Amino acid sequence: MHSIRQLHRSFVSTATMSSKKQGNRKKSSGKSNPSEENKTPTVSAISVNKSGEIVLRIHAKPGSKQNGITDISTDAIGVQIAAPPIDGEANTELVKYISKVLQLRKSDLSLDRGSKSREKVLLVAKDSITIDRTTQLIKTECENG
Template structure:
């Protein structure tokens, strides 16, 4: 019985040594062939040709420091300067929301120029707060639940809600302000 255990250990040790040696050989052979193929005397063809382009010295394009309005234009696309409710480039009404999950009850806390503050009575785990936010806003806006969709910010407090119903941005803003005041 002792000899069987010993032979198992020897086999296992030998196997580990062989695996280590094969990894060592594979690594060095791949380095050898990469160096050899990247030399100027050899031309690469086929799928390896694309790899050669990344091995040379390439300069990254410089940032354009003069055009600082690009980031500002993107930020102004979603909410318009008139408030948190706007139409996006596709004509869909969007609402910028600052969610406050884990509150005691659902409520619209404030309507500011940047976003609509909404307290949500659901924990921010497993999308429960997002589902409750969509349900609550559909109730406030008097729309079907399928007409109010979370567009962006599923894992953030700053969210963009799409309203695909037949309401104008002014009507949406009025209903949100009524709920906030009353």
């Protein structure tokens, strides 16, 4: 004979499995919208946000021998940083280096996201530089790197 506990476990696991199966079904209206399926977000390493600030997506490489921009892709700007990733030293050095490259004050840059990640987002203060000039200076630094 089964104990009440065994019957309860069996009932609960069966009920859980059937509810998961029902939850995974997609309700379809029968109409497909090809414009929604083909939409891929276009992300650029250098862009402007709604506030007018320039957004720099950075892939940081801390602990390098010297600072430098290694590559520019559509996803991020590769930046090697000559500081260890300890106690925010690499973040401070990153802001200092990018401000030097863009010929801006450090106060014109701020770390928006990624303080503990290699993927970072820097914001350049509105009206401090144009996006074209930013792109030009970063490409020049990458080529001369």
